[in-house]
Amino acid sequence: MTIEGLGKKFQEARQARNLTLDEAARMTKIRPSRLAEIEADDFSQFPSLAYAKGFLLIYGKFLDVDVTPYLDAFEDSERVTVDGYSYLQENQPAKPVSAPAAPRRPAPTRRDRISPMPLIFGIVVLVIGFSVMKLLLNVQRLAPGKAESAAQASPNASPVIGSKPVPPGPAASAPNTVASAPSIAPIVSAAPTIARTAVAAASTASGEPEVRRAKPVTREDLTKAQETPNSSSVEPGEQNRVAIRPLKRTYVRVTVGDGKGSPAFERWVSPADGTVEFRGKHVSIRVLDPDAVQITKNGKSLEDNDEDVTVN
Known part of the structure; x- marks a missing residue:
């Protein structure tokens, strides 16, 4: 068909x-x-x-x-x-399919190797930075005692720094003789003062000035100074002399008088501040750590249940 x-x-x-x-x-x-x-x-x-x-x-x-x-x-x-x-x-002849050629990997050369120097340099920088930071923290931790003593000075206190010259002894004629002058606390009514080292008065020999250097004050010098005529138990006018010597860092607040007014002294103290002295008939002391300070009245250790000095 x-x-x-x-x-x-x-x-x-x-x-x-x-x-x-x-x-x-x-x-x-x-x-x-x-x-x-x-x-x-x-x-x-x-x-x-x-x-x-x-x-x-x-x-x-x-x-x-x-x-x-x-x-x-x-x-x-x-x-x-x-x-x-x-x-x-679209009427186009089929193209022969060929297997894709595998890309050749370049042979590893010595230039492609990663150098360990950047890693070592980074570790060294970290170690140095950590050491510097630790050093700065230690300096800041040791410095606050001095910084606070200068910044927290009471505006009500008007200390008068005085020094008592020591008469030259037998050995004072030598030009290189070193004399020691005990520090005597200044007398300020109802205001704290910090005892400081005073430079001994220079004695003159043959009309020429003699240069002397001050030596650090010791406990023996303080004891001798307190045994001077100022060591009377009660001065005229019944004013008690109360001295506070910090043994370690603590907080102290002192009120002189009946205690109704503002505190005469209120801040942190440390052994670097030295002895703080107050004059008044009645002194009220409030300390954060009683074992951190040494309190004396009229040059003698403070007795328990003292009527003129209250410690709490």
Whole structure:
């Protein structure tokens, strides 16, 4: 049986469904040009009749057209190709697929090696920075005692610094003789004063000044100074002389008089501040740590339950 009239059947079936060649090509995955050739019974563009037979079966199944009687007219062909499916690639010939070439890794050279010097330098910088920071913290921790003693000076206190010259002894005639002058606390009513080292008065020999250096005050010098005429138990006017000597850092508040006024002294003290002395008939002392200070009255150790000096 010839294939004449087959293309007309395909065209009528397609038109009965109100389909265009493009719509039929999209549904059957066959190029519109191939469908047009099949409907025109033109199989000259097909590589072989066996190849065209496959398109007839697909198109006939889609349009419900029986193409079995027409298959005998197609001879088998030994030539098999895939050119009919090249419409999926826009009519471009398939390129041969080649295995991707593995990228060659450059041979490691000595330049790619990481130098350990940056790591060593960073460790050294960290160690030096930590040491400097620790040193600064230690300096700041040791300095507060001196800084507070200068910054927290009471504005009500008007200390008068005085020194008592020591008469030169037998050895005072030598020009290089060193004399020691005990520090005597200044007398200030209702105001604290800090005992300081006084420079001994220079004695003159043969009309020329003699240069002498002051020596640090010792406990023996303080004891001798307190045994001088100022060591009387009660001065005229019944004024008690109360001295507070800090042994370690603590907080002290001192009120002179009946205790109704503002404190005459109130701050932190340390051994570097020296002895603080007060004059008054009644002195009230409030200390944070009683064992951190040494309190004397009129040059003598303070007795328990003293009527004139209250410690709490």
